Amino acid sequence: MDSNRRPAILTGLSGCLLLIFLPASVSGGLSLVAPFGSEYYSGMPRSAAGIVVLPQVAALVLALLLVRWWPWLLVTSGVLVAGITLSTMPREMLLPAYLIGPVTVTFALIGVLACAQRLFLDGAPRWGAAIAVLALGLRVFSAAVIGRGGMASRDYQLLKAGVVAVALFGLLAFAWRVPRAGRAPLSWARVRPVLAAGAAVFLVIPLSLVTRADVATLLGIDSSVLFRHPWVENALAGGATLVLAAGLAALAGLWSLGGALTMALAQAGMGTPLLLAFFALEGQTAARWSGVLAGTAIGVLAALTRWRVAVAGTLHVLAATSLFIAWSATTGDPGRIGTQHRVVPALIILVLVVAAVTATAGATVPVLARRGSIPAVLGPVAGLLAASAGLLLAATYVEDDGLPASDTLNAVRHLTTSGVLLLVAGAAVGGLGLAHYLTERWAERRRAEEIxxxxxxxxxxxxxxxxxxxxxxxxxxxxxxxxxxxxxxxxxxxxxxxxxxxxxxxxxxxAGGGTLVPPARETEAVDLRAALSELAGPGIEVATPAEAVPLAGHEGRELLAAVRAALENVRRHAGSGARAWLLLEDEGDGVRVTVRDDGAGIAPGRLAEAERDGRLGVAQSMRGRIEDLRGTMTVDSRPGEGTEVELWVPRRG
Structure with a gap:
């Protein structure tokens, strides 16, 4: 571990610990904001839905605007989690905690993903990919802990207090040591992921204001039909959110859209298999935790390899195959795995599905990191798309009578749909990775050609x-x-x-050797005072300091060559009878030589014309030499008023 990156890595890992106990829902696609129509809003008046979402949208946009200060987003989230955890007030009296909850979850997830992006851009791509995978895997772990069959209340609270204490200690110990990223200029490329993510989650508010009567009017049916079939209304809300959110994701760029859709497909295919596995492992707390952690570990290992795309695609195929086998082995009723609490098949499904989805996050990180869109895309956009796709798919989970079964495992009866989604997500990972590879190779070839x-x-x-x-x-x-x-x-x-x-x-x-200039020792210094004095003659006056003006061998010879080229130009172009003056000045950190004549001067545009015609006296023999020495050259001339050329060369060191 590079000592310069150690504070950032440890801060990111401490932030990951916070995600273990922050609310998450597998059926909601691990989204920061649930689409309207999901169970999150069940029993809630439509007018109140917008008020509930507003703090979440505000927190999300604020977090995305502050990604440059991601360590302090994590510290803020850690302090809030610790405050809520240690509070002794009754939960129903903690209205501030209810409002602070969205801020806590959003700051924690966006902070961790921003850490992954910063590590990737700072030359630690493997650590960046690993932390992004952990962020997603621990969100699944949170769903496993809080969901059915979680720990007893006292044990859960003790474990939570211990983990939060460790996370807060790590954040406070290392966050202030993380070097702050340089201020990036405000640009469309930097702003559009924030706008896309904020606008996508904001969609929930206008959709929450659409009444059932409005939907019935739009479809041309009686509102009582929607009352008897509420999943149709939810599917419409999910479909509208999916289409509009995908369009807004395109605002962040085609690569961001591709990464968001790939992750959304993977997460949408994850919900039903995990529901089955969690139900089957009800009461088997250690097995559930072990399965999620094993799958996350496989995802991390996949992200650390050069073949992360191939491994992610393979895991998707294996996960889908396990679902098809479960379907066939139970003669089309995979719900029996859950009701009969079959531990081994449930664990296999759990490990493979979690591994496939987390490996997908690791495979999309390189694509998104270079565009600066990991926090926006892997956080709110992909989650909202996945949750919206889940609502849309729920309308297809019906029986032969056209109605869904009225039990918890209704979606499990359609396990093959999740298998197909995982296969499509695997193909999407491969396509995204191939496109990214080809684009990188093309860019490298273009850079090589430029070099x-x-x-x-x-x-x-x-x-x-x-x-x-x-x-x-x-x-x-x-x-x-x-x-x-x-x-x-x-x-x-x-x-x-x-x-x-x-x-x-x-x-x-x-023939491949030799030079057109006489050999000289590079370390032999040149006395410019003596060398320039030798150039004095009829029509050439030289003014130098009283003492020697030494300059390193190579710099001195190149400067003398440029001065000679300037005098040659005076002799050839200034006109007969023109006189020249040389002035040498020792400025300590550099040497300045001025060559002035009283000749015909240079007409405007004449130097550019000479260079186009292949006469390179000024362009190469003079300006090229001086610029190679990191010096400067200026030419001041007017027709009929002579020419003044000023050469300045810095000293080494």
């Missing part, structure tokens, strides 16, 4: 400078001397010698 192009450009620039300063200068001298009618034999011999030297250097360079 190759940059390297080629850098190599071209590196070769252009010595060719310009050597071969091209010699050729220019040959042209000038050849054009002069009185060229002497000595001048021609000198040109021949220079041409021979450049030919030899160029052949060595083309």
């Amino acid at each position: 190759r192009r940059e390297a080629a450009a850098a190599e071209r620039d590196r070769l252009a400078r010595p060719i310009h300063d050597g071969v091209l200068q010699v050729l220019a001298m040959v042209q000038r001397q050849g054009a002069e009618p009185g060229a002497t034999g000595t001048a021609l011999a000198e040109l021949a010698t220079l041409a021979g030297q450049q030919e030899t250097a160029l052949r060595k360079l083309l």
